[in-house]
Amino acid sequence: MEGKPISKLPDLGTTIFTEMTALANRHGALNLAQGFPDIPPPEGLVEAAISALQEGIHQYAPMAGRPDLRAWICSHYSQRHKAVYDAESECTIGAGASSLIFAAIQALVHPGDQVVVQSPAYDLYGPAVQLAGGQLVEVPLLDASGNWDLDGLLGACHAGVRMVILNTPHNPTGTTCPTGFMDALAQHLEGSDTLVLSDEVYGPMVHDGRKEVSLAACPSLRNRGLAFGSFGKLLQVTGWKIGWAVGPAALTAELRKVHQYDVFSTGAPLQAALAHFLPTKEGVAHLDGLASMYQAKRDRLLAGLAGTPWRFTPAQGGFFQVLDARDIVPGDDGHWARTWTRTHGLATIPLSAFCTPPTPQVRLCFAKEDATLDAAAACLRDIATDHGN
Numbered sequence: 001m002e003g004k005p006i007s008k009l010p011d012l013g014t015t016i017f018t019e020m021t022a023l024a025n026r027h028g029a030l031n032l033a034q035g036f037p038d039i040p041p042p043e044g045l046v047e048a049a050i051s052a053l054q055e056g057i058h059q060y061a062p063m064a065g066r067p068d069l070r071a072w073i074c075s076h077y078s079q080r081h082k083a084v085y086d087a088e089s090e091c092t093i094g095a096g097a098s099s100l101i102f103a104a105i106q107a108l109v110h111p112g113d114q115v116v117v118q119s120p121a122y123d124l125y126g127p128a129v130q131l132a133g134g135q136l137v138e139v140p141l142l143d144a145s146g147n148w149d150l151d152g153l154l155g156a157c158h159a160g161v162r163m164v165i166l167n168t169p170h171n172p173t174g175t176t177c178p179t180g181f182m183d184a185l186a187q188h189l190e191g192s193d194t195l196v197l198s199d200e201v202y203g204p205m206v207h208d209g210r211k212e213v214s215l216a217a218c219p220s221l222r223n224r225g226l227a228f229g230s231f232g233k234l235l236q237v238t239g240w241k242i243g244w245a246v247g248p249a250a251l252t253a254e255l256r257k258v259h260q261y262d263v264f265s266t267g268a269p270l271q272a273a274l275a276h277f278l279p280t281k282e283g284v285a286h287l288d289g290l291a292s293m294y295q296a297k298r299d300r301l302l303a304g305l306a307g308t309p310w311r312f313t314p315a316q317g318g319f320f321q322v323l324d325a326r327d328i329v330p331g332d333d334g335h336w337a338r339t340w341t342r343t344h345g346l347a348t349i350p351l352s353a354f355c356t357p358p359t360p361q362v363r364l365c366f367a368k369e370d371a372t373l374d375a376a377a378a379c380l381r382d383i384a385t386d387h388g389n
């Protein structure tokens, strides 16, 4: 056949997120699979977006993003992490954090470069490294006791490694980077040219009194790294696809070389709405209340599972909870996640989409209205009962 493409990503099909969402829609199932909230965004933000449209903000925003929104992002880092970033040369706004993570990998990874990623990992990193011609080096995120495996990561980070990618709070496991972990990595990398990307899209959502951990707060990682955030996740507007990257001017300059020909500029009226809303009383209160809102949602879902054979460690951060079905069913979580969508009306993501788990495990998104969480807990109780427990 003429015109046959030679795939650059031959092993990649439709993602499990797309598949499970389609399956959920087909069976009218609750969709706790894909990571998006069904909670409405703050009212003031929606009003600000309407005003921005009515005011006639319809043309391209600057390539790096609106200056007032970049100034807010930089003030966010100075307040939360005592990190100074220059809004002009060290902060870029893109089409969601994912577009900027992708651009950073394309801009900074050369063919043959090693890129260390903790596994399981958010599904963007691997294909992005592959497209850049890099070589993915996967190390386990967790050790046998379920703690972040520092020795495993450091063992893979020799001087020739081009890049390390971190993600905290972590998708899919719901774990968070322990205090001191970034400092230890920074010390280990001293004297090397290894770069660090830190995907912090769930940044402020840390539970049970934990402290938010950011690459930005660790001076020597800050000098060799980019940190990424997402307004979609922070404000329940994932469909707006507006995120940011902060990092030293030299790295930002390289990142923008790809960003300017890929996304170039994103959602001008939505950027205006964010810049207007975030400094308001409602905006500040929303961000201050984010961690407690999601902790309460996690607790509500897990309280509904009390006394059932579902096993879990409560998520430490973010809005994903992993549930272990080893006492309910044997084997393949992919099979069970698909089956339960049809039979019990609940769509989840099998953890085997991210790694090979030792037991059947599924990931649920708890960024949902309380009624959705209660209905999901009822489905999970029924699943346990119907499998004879």
Ligand SMILES: Cc1ncc(COP(=O)(O)O)c(C=O)c1O
Pocket (backbone or CB within 6 Å): 035, 095, 096, 097, 098, 099, 122, 167, 171, 199, 201, 229, 230, 231, 232, 233, 238, 241, 242, 243
């Ligand atoms: C770890 C992680 N990084 C990045 C993203 C993408 O963020 P955005 O929607 O801002 O592109 C997601 C979304 O699910 C995510 O879970």
